[in-house]
Amino acid sequence: MTRTAIKIESLRKRFGANEVLRGIDLEARDGDVISLIGASGSGKSTLLRCIPMLEVPDAGTVTVGEDSITADGRLGRVQQDTARRMRRHLGFVFQNFNLWPHRTVLQNVIEAPLHVQKRPRAEAVDEAMALLEKVGLTEKRDAWPVHLSGGQQQRVAIARALAQHPRAILFDEPTSALDPELVGEVLKVIRSLADEGRTMIIVTHEMGFARDVSSRTVFLHQGLVEEDGTPEQVFGNPASDRCRAFIGSHFTRNR
Amino acid sequence: MDIPFLRDILGQLLVGLPLTLNLAVLSLLGGGGLALILNLLRLSRVGSVFASAYVFVFRGTPLLIQIFMIYYGLASFGFVRQSVLWPFLREPYWCGLLALVLNDAAYTSEILRGGLRAVPKGAVEAGRVSGMTRATVLRRVILPIAARQALPAYGNEVISMLKATALVSTITLMEVTGIARAEVSSTYRAVEIFLCAAAIYLALSLVITRAIGWLERWLSPYNFGKTQ
Numbered sequence: 046m047t048r049t050a051i052k053i054e055s056l057r058k059r060f061g062a063n064e065v066l067r068g069i070d071l072e073a074r075d076g077d078v079i080s081l082i083g084a085s086g087s088g089k090s091t092l093l094r095c096i097p098m099l100e101v102p103d104a105g106t107v108t109v110g111e112d113s114i115t116a117d118g119r120l121g122r123v124q125q126d127t128a129r130r131m132r133r134h135l136g137f138v139f140q141n142f143n144l145w146p147h148r149t150v151l152q153n154v155i156e157a158p159l160h161v162q163k164r165p166r167a168e169a170v171d172e173a174m175a176l177l178e179k180v181g182l183t184e185k186r187d188a189w190p191v192h193l194s195g196g197q198q199q200r201v202a203i204a205r206a207l208a209q210h211p212r213a214i215l216f217d218e219p220t221s222a223l224d225p226e227l228v229g230e231v232l233k234v235i236r237s238l239a240d241e242g243r244t245m246i247i248v249t250h251e252m253g254f255a256r257d258v259s260s261r262t263v264f265l266h267q268g269l270v271e272e273d274g275t276p277e278q279v280f281g282n283p284a285s286d287r288c289r290a291f292i293g294s295h296f297t298r299n300r
Numbered sequence: 301m302d303i304p305f306l307r308d309i310l311g312q313l314l315v316g317l318p319l320t321l322n323l324a325v326l327s328l329l330g331g332g333g334l335a336l337i338l339n340l341l342r343l344s345r346v347g348s349v350f351a352s353a354y355v356f357v358f359r360g361t362p363l364l365i366q367i368f369m370i371y372y373g374l375a376s377f378g379f380v381r382q383s384v385l386w387p388f389l390r391e392p393y394w395c396g397l398l399a400l401v402l403n404d405a406a407y408t409s410e411i412l413r414g415g416l417r418a419v420p421k422g423a424v425e426a427g428r429v430s431g432m433t434r435a436t437v438l439r440r441v442i443l444p445i446a447a448r449q450a451l452p453a454y455g456n457e458v459i460s461m462l463k464a465t466a467l468v469s470t471i472t473l474m475e476v477t478g479i480a481r482a483e484v485s486s487t488y489r490a491v492e493i494f495l496c497a498a499a500i501y502l503a504l505s506l507v508i509t510r511a512i513g514w515l516e517r518w519l520s521p522y523n524f525g526k527t528q
Contacts (some may be wrong), residue, residue, distance in 0.1 A: 097429050099425060099428070102523060115422050128432050129432075129433065132428070132429050132430065132431040132432075133430075135429035137426075137429040137430075139422060139425070139426065141422050142422075143420070143422035143423055143425060143426040144426070145423050145426065145427075145445075146420070146424075146440060146445065146522075147424065147444050147445055147519070147520065148450055156430070156440065157430040157431065157432070160432065160436055160440055161430055161431045161432055162438070163429075189521070189522035194520065209430060209431070215332075249341070249387075
């Protein structure tokens with residue numbers, strides 16, 4: 046039996062009068078690749094951002110590895126330390142890449158190893174170069190983020206996340222900000238990570254990709270898990286009508 | 301043209317250069333520190349009101365009047381003359397420097413505020429999510445980006461302050477402009493003397509412009525077409 050990497054229990058989050066998450070339970074075991082799908086506003090990005098406490102939940106518990114936070118809308122001092130430990134075990138890939146503009150590609154990748162994990166520089170650089178090779182950007186090591194295409198920036202961001210040795214990697218719509226012709230290169234990298242057996246949660250609108258790559262698919266609707274199963278079940282024979290309609294509309298639109 | 305006279309005047313004016321530089325550098329240092337404090341104050345509501353009021357007053361009134369208020373104005377209050385600060389506040393040097401510091405802080409705090417506002421939210425989130433402490437995010441992400449954003453505007457402020465030091469000649473300080481005024485009143489050769497003084501400021505401005513430009517290129521080569 047594999048161990049639990051991330052566990053989410055009864056998670057609630059509201060923004061003002063708008064209750065975005067209304068009691069979510071989700072568990073990722075080591076090696077799981079979970080795709081989170083759903084219409085915009087269904088809460089999937091908020092759910093993902095609650096895991097490293099980029100959004101602080103109003104209620105519920107988030108567990109990453111050994112660390113656990115039961116939140117009530119704000120983090121106390123001790124919980125902030127716990128959140129930092131949790132973040133060190135997570136890689137996070139943003140929709141808009143969010144590379145540090147004042148640092149080169151290599152500097153972006155070695156930043157957390159040097160200044161969070163306090164690892165020796167030579168070791169961090171060697172490993173960063175290996176990661177850049179994995180994402181196909183070795184020759185861009187000294188380039189600045191502004192001079193890279195969106196697809197290249199996102200691949201650097203993935204290398205940066207991997208450099209933390211994360212237990213799990215969270216992807217927040219990693220291809221939504223990309224020109225269509227650049228989507229493929231990023232999906233290819235994520236697919237190779239899935240093949241390595243890495244634990245990942247991916248919020249995505251790429252339905253074909255979600256179906257092919259994930260080991261589990263979760264459909265969110267209005268802040269609740271509406272459908273949760275293997276991609277074959279969720280895409281082939283969904284139990285809920287809303288899920289069926291959502292998937293149907295996506296596949297017809299993409300054709 | 302009376303070359304020997306010009307050379308003589310230039311030599312005399314340069315005697316005031318150390319004081320001009322002293323006032324410019326110290327007022328920039330003091331003003332910069334105060335500007336950072338004003339921006340930290342903005343984190344609280346009361347502090348934010350204070351910072352806004354401070355900037356409104358010191359940016360909205362002439363520096364010359366601020367200098368006069370401090371030099372002539374403070375002395376008219378009995379409690380100031382009794383205070384431990386009086387040995388300083390009766391000296392024109394300290395009054396002039398204080399006015400320059402307070403004035404520079406107002407402008408620099410606005411420049412810094414603009415720089416801080418221009419830091420992309422996503423870059424800060426990327427720092428937090430990598431497990432950095434607040435202090436590390438500030439040191440490694442927020443301040444380096446804000447400083448790069450603010451540098452061009454700050455270059456103007458440095459030159460402004462250099463020229464603003466000329467105003468303290470009105471409270472008897474013998475920096476470059478003060479010496480120039482004294483020479484003019486004894487020789488009546490206003491054009492040559494003031495031209496010499498202007499040339500000194502111009503040379504200093506040139507050095508500052510070059511230095512700031514070099515610093516910008518060094519910090520942000522990606523803004524100058526350098527791809528590697």
